[in-house]
Amino acid sequence: MNEMNAVRKPPVATTGIIGWLRINLFFNWTNSLITLFVVYCLYQFIPWILDWTIFSADFKYNYLGEQITNQEMCSRNLDPENGGACWAVIYVRFYQFIYGFYPKVEVWRVNLAYIMLAFALLPLLYAKLPYRKYFLYFTYIFPVIAYFLLNGGLGFTEVSTNKWGGLLVTLVLGCTGIALAFPIGIMLALGRRSKLPVISMMCTLFIEFIRGVPLITLLFFGMVMLPLFLPEGIDMDGLVRVLVAVTLFQSAYMAEVIRGGLQAIPPGQYEAAKSLGMSYWRMNLLIILPQAIRISIPPIVNTSIGLFKDTTLVIIVGILDLLGIGRGTLADTNWLGLSYEIYFFVSLVFFIFTFGMSRYSLYLEKKLKTGINMGAD
């Protein structure tokens, strides 16, 4: 008997494509009906969307072969029967979408910063990267390099932040907001759970106040009120003021997310750490936070994606991020009426970034779970 059991294999879960279709799509008649309906909808929709976005679309030239320089030359405006999307607007305004009004002579600095950002993210994303330690050193000094590269100083010509725009602003706000909010959020979460009443009360007040106020209000607050708190004569850059508001907002949310993770750690972990003679900070840094953050990865990524999209609100205070440039283009008489194309493009860029973040968090969850049973009993 034992020998037979040893060689017996588990039953095959599915029997090829037909079996899979049977089980998943045509299990019974309602299931089949829904499948057919969905197939019909896709059949109607997919050719249309492909035709509009690609096959009938103008990219640089219209159907007469002329280079498009304004909306009147788009195929769909020349001949409504014969044209799809007019992507020429993106082509013509591409520079603004990516760099805003950054001077063309200096634009290599932005490109270099984009490339360096990719290198700075690498060691954070892949723990198994060879020479990860040295890459990490680079990651730590990257913000400083990026500041001088983008803003100027140290021999670079200064480029005022009101010339920045488009994807550049979106990425600066998103990355800085997320990167700064993470450590601040951790401190706030620990503070709120602290046994010292003054610290706990201050952190709770801060979190509840920031969370209870809409981001737009905080942005106005940053624009209008922050300068009042500064000594006279010191002028705070507009983008920095917005960054402060965005970071405060994000850190309050991050704090609550991490606090949730902290609450999931069984008290035995604290006791074991204490009984080994660890101090409060060692216990939290080595034992509690690594576990709490691991549990909180999905909501951390969730709020980060939220913030990345919320950066579009800076348009309210006159900063032109990706969406802002899009709306600016729409207001241009040359490109009136091309809202489909512009919003489609802006959505696509946001989607690429947020989808990347979401996929990465799934990968991270899977990687960190292997071989580790979080319930230690």
Place this chain on the structure above:
Amino acid sequence: MSEESIISLKNVNKWFGDFHVLQDVNLEVKKKERIVVCGPSGSGKSTMIRCINRLEEHQEGSIVVDGIELTGNLKNIDNVRKEVGMVFQQFNLFPHLSVKENITLAPIWVKKMPKAEAEELAMRQLEIVKIPEQANKYPGQLSGGQQQRVAIARSLAMNPNIMLFDEPTSALDPEMIKEVLDVMVDLANGGMTMIVVTHEMGFAKTVADRMVFMDEGKIVEEASPDKFFNNPESDRTKLFLSQILHQ
């Protein structure tokens, strides 16, 4: 008397809210002495040993461990915790670290031991608890008995003078209890000062120098194992023993 004592509890009182969990507890433990504490659940035995390394705070009386009095002074608490190792019912291994990292963590970060030395120490401790082959696994991959032995190794790596055991076998399947008790017997034979809260009476008979029986927050009886099991004084002890030995 108290000069020889390594642990001394005098008139210790503690309340959880209105519940008087420790009532005038007095206990003297000499160096290398092995004490087994038993009693029904809720009798305060866990709370008492958790007071000895300040996982719980006592409200009245005094606790002196190795000449250091436990007060609000954080420095004293840290020093006591370096002297006292503790093993928990639920093991409380760190699930995000491998077995070896679990053991080396405190020596490296608390004692500032170089990493290579700490790893060597960890392997020696794992030899003592007889599972050196599990060094690179994670706690979640081990059986309960193996986890508890890692927990003992983790405590021993800090080279404590005193070991506290809080029902170390209560969360284990019956066939794993022996492997943990064997390690504890070895430890006792090696001359470690131990206070063990347990219901394993076989272990108590072989190892204990003294039995302590607690009920309703008080120490009801203190006696040698021989007297405790064969000729207990109080009726409460007799009732408890008859219940526990009948199982």
